[in-house]
Amino acid sequence: MKISLFGYGKTTKAFAQRFANCDIYDDNFKDISKDEFNNTFLPPHEFDPNKSTLEIPSPGFPNDHFLIKNAKNLISEYDFFYDAMPKSVWISGTNGKTTTTQMTHHLLKHINAQMGANIGIPLANLDTNANLWILESSSFSLFYTKVAKPEIYALLPISPDHLSWHNNFKEYEEAKLKVLKRMNENDVAILPKKYETYPCAAHIISYFDEYELAHKMEIDIEKINFKTPFLLDAIMALSIEKIILDRCSYDLLNEFKIEKDKLEELNDHKNRLWVNDTKATNLDASLAALKRYKEKSIHLIIGGDDKGVDLSDLFNFMTTLNIKLYAIGSNTDKILTLAKKANIQAYSCKFLDVAVNKINENLKIGEIALLSPACASLDQFKSYQERGEKFKKYIANLT
Secondary structure, three states: OOOOEOOOOOOHHHHHHHHOEEEEEEEOOOOOOOOOOOOOEEOEEEEEEHHEEEEEEEEOOOOOOOHHHOOOEEEHHHHHHOOOHOEEEOOOOOOOOHHHHHHHHHHHHOOOEEEOOOOOOHHHHHOOOOOOOOEEOOHHHHHHOOOOHHHHHEEEEOOOHHHHHHHOOHHHHHHHHHHHHHOOOOOOEEEHHHHOOOOOOEEEEEEEEEEHHHHHOOOOOHOOOOOOOOOHHHHHHHHHHHHHHHOOOOHHHOOOOOOOOOEEEEEOOOOOOEEEEEOOOOHHHHHHHHHOOOOEEEEEEEEOOOOOOOOOOHHHHOOOOOOEEEOOOOOOOHHHHHHHHHHHEEEEEEOOOHHHHHHHHHHHOOOOEEEOOEOOOOOOOHHHHHHHHHHHHHHHHOO
């Protein structure tokens, strides 16, 4: 069997190291070479579909790439490992996937549950002898998956994101939903109410919001310490635990610590509040952050790579707030145009350090300085984590 891997990312690296003897195609490879596992690195033009038995892309590998179009035996890593996969919970949606996955693992790791996929541990590195896999499932992985399905599918709300990859919202939404068609009557799907009639043989638990889901699952919200936007994540994790173990471990859940880069609050040397929400890389995530601080006067750093998403709905909401904007990134001009249309005061900063210094001139005790960009970071940073680290560094250096 000759396995071809498209893209040299974390997923395909782990796969190649485990199985070896793979052909790996990446646009960054200009010459043919080999690694210590006898994997061959090749430029994409060397690909011959007639000599390839199986093709596995990195999850985010462009779906319009000529390698994808010419592949004859394309499957996802989910499909490849499906026969060996233990029972699994897949968690998807636009925002909150990582937190929900981490919370669920926190509640279930004592039964030998492992978590991975989009959260950072490739399936090739997960233990197939574990009792349960908890997989944070991106729209990219779900798009390429055609056979595998979970026993429990927990779907958080879907809002526009990655539209430059999926072409439009309908295709992005369908990537998240199509797994439902493969589920059976022994499976469970927890879905936003708008999708409760989507073709699916599984037992459906639909919800309008976190309060309805808590009511249906007989979960006592008063016993949960987390607040919006993490409340839905917490209730979803408890719902999964209840389906599997018929219990809700409130005290254990409340021990969970939210990772940095999500509504991470810090004070500067003048005791003014700054919030690092750099992981808010889409409209819905920033909307959740603004709702959390809506009673305050907000200084918002916004902008970056908007991934083709129209941010008008976010600006419509901001017209109800006491807010000033500090535009950064490649879509600075677009942000300024939207702000002018919405009659919201906005500063053209272009760069993060400039935005922090400008806020420093305006910020008063009791107000909020918020980095919640609603955009990806790769136009100016290596990752959203780097954006957050630099944000905190700039704050620490204020005088």
